[in-house]
Amino acid sequence: MEIxxxxxxxxxxxxxSLYFLREAVARAGEFPWDVRFTEYDFAGKRFLPCVSCHHCRNHDGDCVIGDDFAALRELWVENDAIIYSVPVYHVGIPAQLKAFFDRLGQSLSAYYGVPSGRPLKVIGTLVQGCHLFGGQELTAAAIMQHAVLLGSVPVAGDRPESYIAAAAWTGGDMGKDSFRDMCEGSGERDALISMRAAGSLVRRCVQTAALLKSGATVWADHLKDDPKLRPFLSRLRDRA
Ligand SMILES: Cc1cc2nc3c(=O)[nH]c(=O)nc-3n(C[C@H](O)[C@H](O)[C@H](O)COP(=O)(O)O)c2cc1C
Known part of the structure; x- marks a missing residue:
């Protein structure tokens, strides 16, 4: 089975964020399934906010704004698990990600041809900010809300390192490599704990996605009569 x-x-x-994501994937361990990781990086991309025109509703989910949204939506739709690695911006998610969430949520019903369908993505969060208690949990909670709203399944790593996400801080330093320096340079305890949380989070996300897919394979004949599950079951047909 491919995940x-x-x-x-x-x-x-x-x-x-990019460093945290790559290290988390590297620490996820081995799997008995064919696991394919794809990396997407917001650096250099443009995500403008939804303009509330509702064009997408009547045009198969297509958005009138010509930026990087459609390409990322394609990736989101075809994958079984999504790991967001997010910096804290003013105690929440960055505006670019919020723009993607808003437009994805508005377009998916028409895109799938199913109102409020359940794609059953497994969604995990890696989050870091420069300060301890700088809003990491609130940021992770926003992504959990996105997961539930879009008919998906939020998953965290193993406690006690991971509660609702794998969270980290960069020791008060805003530098782009400050987290790497904490992990690799001084090997600070907080950073190493965050890394353990990140590895187990990716591992549990992959496992949960595999369990969902294998369970759905067993029950596919029964589930196919439920139109809300079509967005999920379409991934089984493609790659059983
Ligand atoms: C606009 C902006 C707002 C920020 N707000 C917070 C915050 O509320 N809490 C915090 O801990 N760090 C905050 N930071 C710091 C970043 O989260 C931190 O530098 C992080 O490591 C950036 O990740 P990146 O290197 O992946 O961009 C903010 C940074 C920026 C640019």
Missing amino acids: RVLGISASPRKGN
Whole structure:
């Protein structure tokens, strides 16, 4: 069975979020399934906000704004698990990611041809900010809300390192490599704990996606009569 995992670094620069994502994937361990990781990086991309024109509703989900939205939506739709690696911006998610969430949520019903369908993505969050208690949990909670709203399944790593996400801080330093320096240079305890959380989070996301897919394969004949599950079952047909 193939499991596709999309890792999204949601920072406008190639910095701590990208490092956290790559290290998390490297620490996820071995799997008995064919696991394919795809990396997507917000650096250099444009995500403008939804303009509330509702064009997407009547045009198969197509958005009138010509930026990087459609390409990322394609990746989001075709993958089984999504790992967001996010910097904290003013105690929340960066505006670019919020723009993507808003437009994805508005377009998916028409895109799938199913109102409020359930794609059952497994969604995990890596989050870091420069300060301890700088809003990491609130940022992770926003991504959990996105997951639930879009008929998906939020998954965290193993406790006690991971509660609702793998969270980290960069020791008060805003530099783009400050988290790498904490992990590799001084090997600070907080950073190493965050890394353990990140590895287990990716591992649990992959496992959960595999369990969902294998369970759905067993019950496919029964589930196919439920139109809300079509967005999920279409991934089984493609790659059973
Ligand atoms: C606009 C902006 C707002 C920020 N707000 C917070 C914040 O509320 N809490 C915090 O801990 N760090 C905050 N930071 C710091 C970043 O989260 C931190 O530098 C992070 O490591 C950036 O990740 P990146 O290297 O992937 O871009 C903010 C940075 C910027 C640019």
